[in-house]
Every structure is written in C-alpha cells, then in structure tokens.
Amino acid sequence: RTLRIGLIPGDGIGKEVIPAGRRILEALPASLKLKFEFVDLKAGFETFEQTGVALPDKTVETLKNECDGALFGAVSSPSKAVKGYSSPIVALRKRLDLYANVRPVKSVMTATNPIDMVIVRENTEDLYVKEERTYAAEDGSKIAEAIKRISEKASFRIATMAGEIALRRQKIRDSGAASIHQSPMVTITHKSNVLSQTDGLFRSTAREALANPRFASVGVEEQIVDSMVYKLFRQPETYDVIVAPNLYGDILSDGAAALVGSLGLVPSANVGEGFAIGEPCHGSAPDIMGKNIANPIATLRSVALMLEFLNEETAAAKIYAAVDGNLEEGKLLSPDLGGKATTTEVVEDILRRL
Amino acid sequence: RTLRIGLIPGDGIGKEVIPAGRRILEALPASLKLKFEFVDLKAGFETFEQTGVALPDKTVETLKNECDGALFGAVSSPSKAVKGYSSPIVALRKRLDLYANVRPVKSVMTATNPIDMVIVRENTEDLYVKEERTYAAEDGSKIAEAIKRISEKASFRIATMAGEIALRRQKIRDSGAASIHQSPMVTITHKSNVLSQTDGLFRSTAREALANPRFASVGVEEQIVDSMVYKLFRQPETYDVIVAPNLYGDILSDGAAALVGSLGLVPSANVGEGFAIGEPCHGSAPDIMGKNIANPIATLRSVALMLEFLNEETAAAKIYAAVDGNLEEGKLLSPDLGGKATTTEVVEDILRRL
Ligand SMILES: CC(C)[C@H](C(=O)O)[C@@H](O)C(=O)O
Ligand SMILES: CC(C)[C@H](C(=O)O)[C@@H](O)C(=O)O
Numbered sequence: 001r002t003l004r005i006g007l008i009p010g011d012g013i014g015k016e017v018i019p020a021g022r023r024i025l026e027a028l029p030a031s032l033k034l035k036f037e038f039v040d041l042k043a044g045f046e047t048f049e050q051t052g053v054a055l056p057d058k059t060v061e062t063l064k065n066e067c068d069g070a071l072f073g074a075v076s077s078p079s080k081a082v083k084g085y086s087s088p089i090v091a092l093r094k095r096l097d098l099y100a101n102v103r104p105v106k107s108v109m110t111a112t113n114p115i116d117m118v119i120v121r122e123n124t125e126d127l128y129v130k131e132e133r134t135y136a137a138e139d140g141s142k143i144a145e146a147i148k149r150i151s152e153k154a155s156f157r158i159a160t161m162a163g164e165i166a167l168r169r170q171k172i173r174d175s176g177a178a179s180i181h182q183s184p185m186v187t188i189t190h191k192s193n194v195l196s197q198t199d200g201l202f203r204s205t206a207r208e209a210l211a212n213p214r215f216a217s218v219g220v221e222e223q224i225v226d227s228m229v230y231k232l233f234r235q236p237e238t239y240d241v242i243v244a245p246n247l248y249g250d251i252l253s254d255g256a257a258a259l260v261g262s263l264g265l266v267p268s269a270n271v272g273e274g275f276a277i278g279e280p281c282h283g284s285a286p287d288i289m290g291k292n293i294a295n296p297i298a299t300l301r302s303v304a305l306m307l308e309f310l311n312e313e314t315a316a317a318k319i320y321a322a323v324d325g326n327l328e329e330g331k332l333l334s335p336d337l338g339g340k341a342t343t344t345e346v347v348e349d350i351l352r353r354l
Numbered sequence: 355r356t357l358r359i360g361l362i363p364g365d366g367i368g369k370e371v372i373p374a375g376r377r378i379l380e381a382l383p384a385s386l387k388l389k390f391e392f393v394d395l396k397a398g399f400e401t402f403e404q405t406g407v408a409l410p411d412k413t414v415e416t417l418k419n420e421c422d423g424a425l426f427g428a429v430s431s432p433s434k435a436v437k438g439y440s441s442p443i444v445a446l447r448k449r450l451d452l453y454a455n456v457r458p459v460k461s462v463m464t465a466t467n468p469i470d471m472v473i474v475r476e477n478t479e480d481l482y483v484k485e486e487r488t489y490a491a492e493d494g495s496k497i498a499e500a501i502k503r504i505s506e507k508a509s510f511r512i513a514t515m516a517g518e519i520a521l522r523r524q525k526i527r528d529s530g531a532a533s534i535h536q537s538p539m540v541t542i543t544h545k546s547n548v549l550s551q552t553d554g555l556f557r558s559t560a561r562e563a564l565a566n567p568r569f570a571s572v573g574v575e576e577q578i579v580d581s582m583v584y585k586l587f588r589q590p591e592t593y594d595v596i597v598a599p600n601l602y603g604d605i606l607s608d609g610a611a612a613l614v615g616s617l618g619l620v621p622s623a624n625v626g627e628g629f630a631i632g633e634p635c636h637g638s639a640p641d642i643m644g645k646n647i648a649n650p651i652a653t654l655r656s657v658a659l660m661l662e663f664l665n666e667e668t669a670a671a672k673i674y675a676a677v678d679g680n681l682e683e684g685k686l687l688s689p690d691l692g693g694k695a696t697t698t699e700v701v702e703d704i705l706r707r708l
Contacts, residue, residue, distance in 0.1 A: 132551035197486035233612035258587035
C-alpha cells in the first residue's frame with residue numbers, strides 16, 4: 001500500500017519537527033509493505049505574511065483530492081490582532097470535516113504514577129465556529145459577542161468516536177498489553193449546570209450515543225469541566241477516555257500534557273471519515289526555533305496516531321514502542337525533559353530502535 | 355462598628371461550614387471593636403424544591419437593603435436538567451452586581467514548593483449571561499446556541515480590580531510579610547487567537563486598564579487559556595495575580611485548588627461596590643454531607659476575604675494567621691487533607707489560635 005502524505009510544517013519549530021515525522025515514515029521496516037509519497041504544503045502565519053492567506057486553497061484541495069493523510073506542525077499566533085488573519089488549523093479542521101481531535105496522554109509504564117488517558121475533543125463547533133460581532137453600548141463603550149454552538153449531530157458522532165476508542169483500548173488490553181485500567185470508561189465533560197441548553201445537549205446526546213448496546217461494556221460517567229480540571233490533577237490515573245466539546249477539550253488536553261512533564265510529548269490526530277492529520281499538541285515555540293532542540297516526540301507519536309486512524313496499526317505500534325524505548329532508557333532526551341540531546345539526536349535514537 | 359451579615363448555607367455541606375463561619379466572626383477578639391449581627395437567608399436546590407424558586411426575592415432584597423456582607427455555602431446541581439431551576443449563586447452575583455470573584459490560592463509558606471496567587475475572575479458576563487436557544491436543523495436534529503458576551507466596561511473594571519489587588523499584595527510584602535514574589539505581576543488570560551473579538555476585547559481592554567500610571571509598578575503579561583492551564587501546573591510559583599473572563603476564571607480556580615491539595619482550602623469572595631459575599635470554592639459535596647467531616651477552612655478563609663473587602667483587614671489577618679497555624683502544625687486536619695479531625699475539631703483548633 002502506498003500512502004500519500006501532505007506535509008504542512010507551518011511556523012517556528014513546526015519546520016524542525018515535521019521533517020522528523022517524514023524521516024520516521026521513511027524508516028519503517030520494509031516488511032510492513034508500506035510506501036509513502038510526500039507533498040509539501042503551505043499554511044501558517046508566515047504564509048499569511050507572504051501571500052495574504054493563512055490557509056491557501058491549494059493546500060486544502062491537495063489534501064482533499066490527492067492525500068491519504070497529513071502531518072501539521074504548528075502555527076504562530078500574532079501577538080496583536082492582525083486584520084484578515086485567522087488560525088489555519090482551525091479552518092482546516094472545519095473544511096476537511098475532521099470532526100474529532102484525539103489526544104492520548106500517556107506516561108511510560110515505569111513512571112511512579114503512570115497515567116494513560118485519551119482526550120477526545122469535538123473539533124468543528126462550540127466557540128470555534130468563530131461567529132462574533134462587536135457593537136456599541138448606549139454609552140458608546142464596546143460589547144462583543146460570540147456564538148457557542150453545540151449540535152446533536154456533532155455531539156453524537158464525537159461521543160460515538162469516544163466509545164469506539166474506549167473499546168479499541170480495551171481490545172489492546174485484552175490482548176495482554178500492560179495497562180493501569182481494568183475496564184473501559186468514558187467521562188463526559190460539560191458545564192450544563194450553567195449552560196443547560198448547549199452543554200445540556202452535549203451531555204444528553206453523549207449519554208444517548210453511549211447507551212448503544214455496542215458500548216454495553218463501557219462505563220459512562222460525567223464531570224463538570226471545572227471539577228474535571230481539579231480531578232485531572234488530583235487523580236489522573238482514574239481516567240481512560242474523556243470526551244468534551246471543543247474548547248474544554250482544548251484546555252483539558254494542555255492540562256493533561258502538564259501531567260506527563262512536557263507538551264513536547266503529546267500527540268494529536270484530527271480525524272474525519274477516512275482521513276487523519278497528525279499534529280503535535282505544542283505550539284510553534286518561537287523562543288527555541290532554529291536551535292535544533294525542539295522535542296520531536298509529540299510529532300513522532302502524531303505520525304503513529306495518524307497511521308492508526310489510517311488502519312496501519314502495526315506500523316503505529318512500532319513507532320510507539322521505539323519512542324517508549326527512548327523515554328524509558330532516558331539517555332537521549334531533549335531539554336524540555338531535562339536532557340541535553342538535540343532534535344536530531346533524539347530522532348536518530350528513535351530510528352535506531354524501530 | 356457593627357456589621358450585618360447574611361448567612362446563606364444553601365445545600366449539602368454548606369449547612370455545616372456556614373455555621374463555622376459564623377462562629378469565627380463571633381470569636382474575634384473584643385479589642386477589634388467589631389460587632390456582628392446575622393440574618394439567616396434561603397437559597398439553593400432544596401429551597402427550589404420547597405418553594406419553586408432557587409433564589410427567593412426576599413434573600414436578594416434583604417442582602418441589598420439590610421446587610422453589609424454575606425456568607426454563601428454551596429448549592430447542589432441537579433443530576434438532570436430540572437425545568438425552572440437555575441443556579442442561585444450565578445443569579446445572586448448578577449443581581450447584586452458582584453462583578454469580581456476573587457480567589458486566592460496559597461500554600462503554607464513551609465510547603466516544599468510554596469505557591470501564592472490570586473485568580474480575579476470576572477463575575478457577571480461571558481457565557482454566564484445564560485442566553486441560550488435551541489432550534490431544529492433541516493434534518494430535524496437539535497442545535498443549541500449560547501451567547502458569550504464580553505464588554506469593555508466589565509473587562510476594564512475587572513482588570514482594574516486585578517491591578518489594585520496586585521498593588522495591595524505588594525504593600526503587604528513591603529511591610530515585611532514573607533512571600534515568594536518580588537514584584538507585582540498581573541497575567542491576562544484569554545483565547546484571542548480563536549475569539550479575536552470577544553477575548554480580543556477582554557485582552558486589549560485589560561491592557562488599557564493596566565496601563566494606568568497608577569499601575570506603573572505592576573508587570574503585565576498574557577497567557578492563552580490552554581497554555582495558562584499548562585503553566586499553572588508546571589510553574590505555579592511564578593503567578594501572582596491572574597485576571598480572566600468568567601468561565602476561564604472558573605476553570606483556572608479549580609485547577610489552582612488542586613495544587614494546594616484540596617478544594618476544601620480555597621476561599622472566594624464575590625465583590626461589588628461596598629459589598630462582598632464570602633463563598634468557599636468547593637461544592638455541596640452530597641457524598642460527605644451530615645458526617646461532620648467537611649473541611650471548614652475554605653469557609654473560614656472566605657470570611658477573612660469578605661472582611662478584607664469590607665475594609666476590616668486587621669480582623670482578616672487574624673483569621674488567616676489562625677488558619678495557617680492549624681495547617682502548619684498539621685495535627686488537626688480534616689480527611690480531605692489526609693487527617694482524621696472532624697469539622698468541629700478543626701474549627702475549635704482554629705478558634706483557640708485566634
Ligand atoms: C492554535 C489554536 C488555535 C489551537 C486550538 O485552540 O485548537 C491549539 O491550541 C490546539 O490545541 O491545537
Ligand atoms: C456552581 C457553579 C454555577 C459555580 C460557577 O460555575 O461559577 C461554581 O463552579 C463556582 O465556581 O462558584
């Protein structure tokens with residue numbers, strides 16, 4: 001099988017980690033019978049400055065018509081509002097209907113307090129519809145409003161995805177993988193005590209989706225988002241799969257990343273029907289760009305995650321194992337993990353373990 | 355001076371901790387020349403079940419016309435949407451225009467990694483305006499929308515309050531109090547990379563408010579909310595004052611509470627012009643209600659915080675010191691802190707130290 005992968009490095013350290021993602025795909029063992037072709041694509045703030053467009057149509061069209069998957073690096077947010085600029089990754093998620101943002105947060109099993117959870121974030125609506133307006137109050141001062149939109153459809157499919165992921169994780173456990181969890185569990189996060197209609201709809205629809213007999217073995221519980229953040233830090237080991245509307249998912253996944261020591265370890269995949277974009281959870285980190293010290297692990301794991309959603313689970317497992325090998329040995333670590341290794345050294349150590 | 359204080363226990367353990375708040379006010383040394391009168395007031399889910407109204411007008415009117423301040427316990431959120439019920443504390447904040455929710459999160463100075471921050475949360479708008487509607491999509495499925503409203507006025511006054519609090523904290527440090535901070539700093543939290551108009555307005559208005567020469571000595575920085583949660587856990591000791599729109603403030607304060615070991619330690623005050631309601635950050639905790647094991651410290655500190663905003667700083671300082679004494683000794687702690695003491699024992703230990 002030949003997979004055609006779009007490469008969108010974006011800004012800052014995106015340009016250093018996406019090439020690492022390409023290298024690991026090229027280094028996969030021949031026995032897997034997987035071939036890769038790559039297409040370089042543009043998006044980001046630099047692209048905006050050069051062309052006036054942050055997400056060129058050509059990038060979207062090429063992904064849609066020619067690619068099986070993609071890797072996205074990171075984009076810089078301008079430090080002041082810039083007219084006409086808006087985040088290309090948010091636009092890309094919507095234009096390709098990549099309705100789920102899947103973010104596994106996992107420590108190595110040898111950690112003192114191992115954790116192993118996946119945050120399944122709705123990726124197309126909520127406040128991310130970006131419908132805003134500004135008007136003047138009677139006294140001339142400004143008021144701005146934004147729409148938070150929650151639909152039954154999007155809530156249903158994201159909760160279903162969370163249920164499927166919970167089942168898949170249980171299957172891997174049943175096949176003998178070491179794990180801290182006994183049985184599958186989905187935690188629905190919302191703030192329906194304040195937002196009874198929007199988050200109330202998310203909550204009741206998620207319950208309905210997870211009541212499908214297909215998920216009979218999956219436990220279902222709920223946490224109000226503020227309390228969820230509290231518990232995430234007090235008892236992170238109890239969480240298996242967390243499903244949340246877009247914005248809470250964004251916040252929770254950064255919070256969970258803090259638990260494993262660095263955003264530089266946490267991958268994500270933007271997933272739609274038959275298409276997935278791997279994307280490290282970290283940003284463009286302008287402070288360390290060009291120094292060859294960015295942690296490539298979030299990207300390498302995002303490559304694996306993308307492969308999982310393209311049904312190449314064996315290849316994915318090889319990458320995860322190679323990364324875990326590097327972390328468990330702990331000799332070649334990037335500075336965010338307290339080490340001194342360069343991006344290149346970490347990548348090469350992981351390639352050796354493939 | 356005689357202060358008239360409304361007591362609103364609400365539901366669950368609210369009924370156990372608010373009496374503790376009353377006791378500490380009554381136990382303040384006579385040398386302070388402070389007298390207290392108390393008015394018992396109703397609100398909460400139980401009140402709703404009994405009367406059909408969660409926040410009786412009488413409670414609001416009595417607070418407005420007869421009281422100098424109040425203590426609010428906690429309210430239970432029904433486990434399913436209940437027609438006509440909506441959170442009385444959210445309504446109370448708006449009806450009394452208690453525009454700031456001030457939440458100090460502080461470990462004892464003898465902690466291994468001491469932290470000492472205040473979250474200053476806007477308390478009247480954002481998604482808490484609760485303007486929601488539900489409609490049918492073309493295919494008949496449901497869509498719900500909520501308004502997130504951010505005004506220049508509310509953003510300006512909350513940022514000004516944050517600046518004032520930063521100055522006040524510095525003054526206390528200047529007078530020789532031990533502290534982990536050298537100089538005052540306000541961190542503005544927002545998500546303007548997605549919500550350029552609403553959170554953009556919060557951001558630019560907060561910047562403007564803090565550019566007042568009055569705050570010349572106050573450092574100002576910004577954090578995007580997801581990154582803020584990450585940093586809150588990675589380097590909490592660096593934060594002095596955090597200012598945030600309503601919902602982010604809600605989430606951040608629970609997150610910060612996790613850092614000091616228990617929500618049972620974290621106080622808050624809902625503050626308006628000349629009025630303040632002390633309110634523990636924890637909920638009604640139905641699982642432990644009636645057992646006399648709720649941690650009263652969040653409430654006792656909320657009493658002190660209320661007194662600070664009523665300009666009774668000496669009385670407040672006495673309560674803080676008595677609470678710190680109890681925690682530093684660590685002999686009589688409630689179960690949430692790993693101890694075995696009852697609510698009554700903790701309260702009595704603290705009263706002894708007054
Ligand atoms: C850059 C930003 C628009 C984005 C988001 O909010 O989704 C980022 O925080 C993420 O989590 O991928
Ligand atoms: C109970 C709930 C409505 C409330 C809020 O969201 O403000 C609570 O979480 C708080 O922080 O005081």
